[in-house]
Amino acid sequence: MWRFFHQMGSPRYFYHLAGRLVPWLGVACLVFLLYGLYDGLVLAPTDYQQGDSYRIMFIHVPAAWMSLFIYMVMAGAGAIGLIWHMKLAEIIAVSCAPIGASFTFLALVTGSIWGKPMWGTWWVWDARLTSELILLFLYLGVMALHNAVEDKRTAARATSILAIVGVVNIPIIHYSVEWWNTLHQGPTVTKFDAPSIDIDMLIPLLVMAVAFKLFFVMVLLMRARCEVLQRERNTQWVRELVEAS
Amino acid sequence: MSTAPLSHAYLILFKRDLLLAFRKRAEIINPLLFFVLVTALFPLGIGADPALLRAVGPGIIWVAALLAALLSLETIFRSDFEDGSLEQLLLSPHPLSVLMLAKVSAHWVITGLPLLLVAPLLGLLLDLGADANATLLLTLALGTPVLSLIGTIGVALTVGLRRGGMILSLLVLPLYVPVLIFASSAVSTAGAGLSISAHLSLLIALLALALSLSPAATAAALRISLS
Secondary structure, eight states: OHHHHHHHHHHHHHHHHHHHHHHHHHHHHHHHHHHHHHHIIISSBBBTTGGGEEEEGGHHHHHHHHHHHHHHHHHHHHHHHHOOOOHHHHHHHHHHHHHHHHHHHHHHHHHHHHHHHSSSOOOOHHHHHHHHHHHHHHHHHHHHHHHOOSSSSHHHHHHHHHHHHHHHHHHHHHHHHHHHHOOOOOOSSSSSSSSSHHHHHHHHHHHHHHHHHHHHHHHHHHHHHHHHHTTTTOOOHHHHHHHHH | OOOOHHHHHEEEEEHHHHHHHHHSSHHHHHHHHHHHHHHHHHHHHOOOHHHHHHHHHHHHHHHHHHHHHHHHHHHHHHHHHHHHHHHHHHHSSSHHHHHHHHHHHHHHIIIIIHHHHHHHHHHHTTTTOHHHHHHHHHHHHHHHHHHHHHHHHHHHHHTTTTTTHHHHHHHGGGGHHHHHHHHHHHHHHHHTTOOOHHHHHHHHHHHHHHHHHHHHHHHHHHHHHTT
């Protein structure tokens, strides 16, 4: 157990481990993605109210879940990096931000496309849309701060602080906006006693959620590998790696 | 080495910042002028219909106050950063978070409190009623310290950067959303003659949370930026 943590502290070990994991994650992600898309777009029953246009849900909802999940990962990794001075956690925190911003953007765009036939408008100042938009701004702030600071280590630590401050604020922002205005449909999956979603729609949704998670881990590892190479570019093992290729 | 008690250190820093500000009065006046000017631009842009102004007035005044607070934020550490006294503060034996609280409270007295003095005037310009105007004062008194406290975290993160100002607004403005929502809706609600105790409780809760957490975050951010 401790040996694992110790090894993960070594950027070189992480680089090679992540390199071996990425193809497997890619294959698994592809399998889940194809099955989820086929199940969601072809097999799942048509909604009695929303017709076929609800099927964008299979992209929209997992993307919205990921947008929050990635922020939590980013803040968690940032906290670990700040407390235990783990270089790898800093790298993970920094690599999370652009992926999270992309998922947030995807959730906003698909939501807007879904909103057009359902609500008759591309955009409404509804609570969830607004808090998702603010989440996107939080991500962009993290990225801007990271780009602005020259020194990589300082940049990672500064963005970690910002991510933690953001995590404290996300629930406050969410509930304040919720109070302010609500039009979005209520959650239909997290009511554990009796989900108000049909089981034939729930399964592809969950499969897609797993596919998105796998995709996130894969891209995260790829970005983290790049970041490791950049940070360690003056070390012996990176030089050997470059000369060998 | 004997050190002064903590409350003494707090007071010394607080008084020093006030004294520095009163020696450069323009820094107190400029955000105020900005606040008045931005608010005065809105009737010119959207028309002078009193009913319309009454409806959007609370939001306009609060957005203007928010921007004025944002613009004045940068001055909180700048001169200290340039002459090196910020590094001396970091080396002090006292907890940095308490010293940060002293700086923020002094900064609020310099930049936040004057907003309270002109806000009723702007309320009159935008035709807010007496109730709404009183609530505006109350929400500004509760809300602007939160803006200063949260904003200082952003300033601490960007203090060494050359293009800090633009990034600061990107970092800080999303975090200002709850204050803006509760404060401006409290003013609108008061204008409609309804009870605002829920809004005020939430604003007080935000203030308590910001007061207890943000100095620590500011101190941590400052140590990173100056490392």
